[in-house]
Amino acid sequence: MTLAHLPVLVVVVPLIAAPVTLLLRRPGAAWGIAAAACAFSFAAALLLAAEVAARGPVSYQIGSWPPPWGIEYRLDVLNAFVLVLVSGVAAVVAPYAWRSVAAELPRDQVYLFYTMYCLCVAGLLGMAATGDAFNLFVFMEIASLSSYVLIALGRDRRALLAAYQYLILGTIGATFYVIGVGLLYLMTGTLNLADMAARLPGLQTTRPVLAALAFITVGVSLKLALFPLHLWLPNAYTHAPSAVTALLAATATKVQVYVLLRFYFSVFGLQLVTETLPMPEILLALSLIAILSASLVALWQADLKRLFAYSSVAQIGYITLGISMATKEGLTAAVVHLFNHGITKAALFLLVGGIALRAGRAGFDRLRGLGHSMPLTSIGIVIAGLSLIGVPGTAGFISKWYLVLGAIETGRWWLAGFVVVTSLIAVAYVWRFVEAAYLSAPGKRTPAPGESPPVMLVPAWLAVAACVYFGFDTSFTVGTARRAAALMLGEGP
Amino acid sequence: MSVAGHFASHYSYWITFVLMVAGLYIVIARGNLMKKLIGLSIFQTSVYLLYIAPGKLIGGTAPIVAPAFKVYSNPLPHVLILTAIVVGVATLALGLAIAVRIREAYGSIEEDEILAADRDGGERV
Structure with missing residues (x-):
């Protein structure tokens, strides 16, 4: 009832x-x-x-x-x-x-x-x-x-x-x-x-x-x-x-x-x-510019939250890139990335919120040596960052994989290369966090040792765990996305 | 149909589009937060016309189901736009409220002055 x-x-x-x-x-x-x-x-x-x-x-x-x-x-x-x-x-x-x-x-x-x-x-x-x-x-x-x-x-x-x-x-x-x-x-x-x-x-x-x-x-x-x-x-x-x-x-x-x-x-x-x-052509051009320009702009941000905000613009570019292919693999990639990017960004912003609670805000000058003062938060950001890059074993890899498949399926090898090369820019901006948190001595604005409260850390780590889980078990995400793609292309449910 | 006749028979659309473009222009071209909201309001209002004008039939009545009334205007666009008006009012109210808060925080509602105030290191954490 x-x-x-x-x-x-x-x-x-x-x-x-x-x-x-x-x-x-x-x-x-x-x-x-x-x-x-x-x-x-x-x-x-x-x-x-x-x-x-x-x-x-x-x-x-x-x-x-x-x-x-x-x-x-x-x-x-x-x-x-x-x-x-x-x-x-x-x-x-x-x-x-x-x-x-x-x-x-x-x-x-x-x-x-x-x-x-x-x-x-x-x-x-x-x-x-x-x-x-x-x-x-x-x-x-x-x-x-x-x-x-x-x-x-x-x-x-x-x-x-x-x-x-x-x-x-x-x-x-x-x-x-x-x-x-x-x-x-x-x-x-x-x-x-x-x-x-x-x-x-x-x-x-x-x-x-x-x-x-x-x-x-x-x-x-x-x-x-x-x-x-x-x-x-x-x-x-x-x-x-x-x-x-x-x-x-x-x-x-x-x-x-x-x-x-x-x-x-x-x-x-x-x-x-x-x-x-010519919608696919327009979407393709805008997606490529979005990915490239927003990733590069993200590299130069002085604040971690703002860095991930620009990274969001780039990641949306990957989603629209999948839509622009208008093929089964492309749409699968778009729908999977819609989900995977959602949980990845949720994990990242939840953890960054924990830093903001302890340090006031997440400027890079306050992140120096954070790996020692907030170890769980830092390692969480690194894991979710790997998902953002698309490293195998994380959710982000699955979406990039289908995006590359879609590019090859439509015969555009250069596009597959583009996806891989722009992921390297993501490596660079995630590396900026690693460098500040693990390879720098604590500065005077680094927060004192101590994690954010468990009520914040647990939800954030749930999202991080989801990033890893959906990198291995793709039956829900990819399975649903493939059926959704077939539905959108009119091949029955 | 002559060009003038074509123009005259579609005059409600011309009014709609003039309002639409004028409103959008004000939003983009003006730096005053209040004027931007006025432009936004004009822009939204033009959409009300876009929906309502085609629903009107000349000589049509209210939708009354009775043998004496044969031609009636479609009531659905009016209902839709009633909803859209509510949305428009809510948007305008929220926009004005934020403009008031900006005035309190920055002492100005001119976009260039506000941006300049932030550049001068008016950072408050």
């Missing part, structure tokens, strides 16, 4: 938790509700993913109104996978936030943090679960507005400016998206994604549909921080509270990648995207 309502409960529980935390006003109670809601969503997402894997797509009709009139939640292998990633990261970050947020925010604002946290998680999950284009816009704005607030809660006054810039660019992105949806609605008369896809053939070369594709591409690319639309990201990630950076870096841009995949392959279709318009 309740099991039948899981597709909507996974979104509604965090959504309801938000006003409850607001009414409770007590930091401890608010935290408990938020953490419980996230844990519930994670459990529900796992059940749903198992259900979808066993029995195929699940459709839920809100208020029993049949689609295309009512809003439909439709889960297939692709978005069930995204739900698991988002709710999983949210459930891991929530216990971490207990100490981290208490240290970074004034006590009277803590319960508001959890209200926004629940709203943000609900928005992201809703975007992944819904099968309705306009409902997706509403969830996009719920997630975005709450993340602007979360970023503005950062201690530094520059967090305010970062939140403002993100608000302006994010709103332009969302508005572009809604213009695109409006044009599609004018042409097809429906907002249900599956119904839209069914009505589009025959209209595919009309100008409004082509304009809709362009608007949605630009709008979603702004949100997922594709070069050159990534300018909001480094400041936002650097100045946001640690828990917020970990949540957003691991989930927000990934859900937008999912939206792009959904529109490209489920709504517009392969032919329109790859043949009528």
